[in-house]
Amino acid sequence: MRGVRYKKCNECFENKKEEIDFYKSGRGYEFICKSCRISAAINNKKNNKERYARYSANRNALIKALPRYDHRKATFDSYRYFNYKCALTNTRGDLVDDHFIAIATGHGGTIRGNIIPLLSAINFSKNDADPFTWFETNRQRFELDDSRWNALISYLADQNGLTLDEYRQFVDWCYANQRSIDDIRADNERYGYVVSSLELWREATGMSFPLRIDFRQKRRNARDRRNHFVGIHEMV
Ligand SMILES: [Zn+2]
Structure with a gap:
């Protein structure tokens, strides 16, 4: 009988069950756990949105100031x-x-x-x-x-x-x-x-x-x- 493999998440450093708590990646599993992966994605989206809003506000100001x-x-x-x-x-x-x-x-x-x-x-x-x-x-x-x-x-x-x-x-x-x-x-x-x-x-x-x-x-x-x-x- 195969034992449950545990591995340490590279983000939260908790030991979690590889087959359950990590997404598959290629032949193995990712290095960060599912919950860390999800919160990273959410943060990324939020950061990107804020960054984009800043970018386009600055861009519009530049367009108006330029010829x-x-x-x-x-x-x-x-x-x-x-x-x-x-x-x-x-x-x-x-x-x-x-x-x-x-x-x-x-x-x-x-x-x-x-x-x-x-x-x-x-x-x-x-x-x-x-x-x-x-x-x-x-x-x-x-x-x-x-x-x-x-x-x-x-x-x-x-x-x-x-x-x-x-x-x-x-x-x-x-x-x-x-x-x-x-x-x-x-x-x-x-x-x-x-x-x-x-x-x-x-x-x-x-x-x-x-x-x-x-x-x-x-x-x-x-x-x-x-x-x-x-x-x-x-x-x-
Ligand atoms: Zn984690």
Whole structure:
């Protein structure tokens, strides 16, 4: 007759009956008992929920503090440009608005040249990662091809008025100089409007190439109409 096997749970350190008090795992049993397993799962769920709530509150605050002028049209135009298909797989499906430079960096924003349609699975994988690093790591997994990636980078560089090299440098700079919500608000305060990351990058690096896209256009027009001055804030 087989005796009852006891083993010590790695969590509560109580000796419990292996066959009854532990879940099966592979050919044997888990190292922590059923009741510890269940309370761990509950805690995990609770922690995840709290973490997610914190994450999305912070993310929404970032989205609102970052540039987002004309974000509906910018998003619409981007979807139309990519024929309502994923910018990386060229397939239809569950598309989401991807911020190429992730919102979590405190850069970019919901603007032309940063919003692209991606399959939700790809967007989920890309998450807050540096897109160039992410692509190198995940291109095989998602069977992404170079030409589509290069076309996407060309599109984004062009939309930002930059060459390919400049755009890569700009993205790298954004990931190396991430901003908190307070940093963003301080920058916006300092400039007197919602300042673009392109302008900050140019300021920080002392680059003097012409900024071909005037991000202040809308704001400037509004101010000019108020002041009845036209053209005094020319910047390009
Ligand atoms: Zn236990």
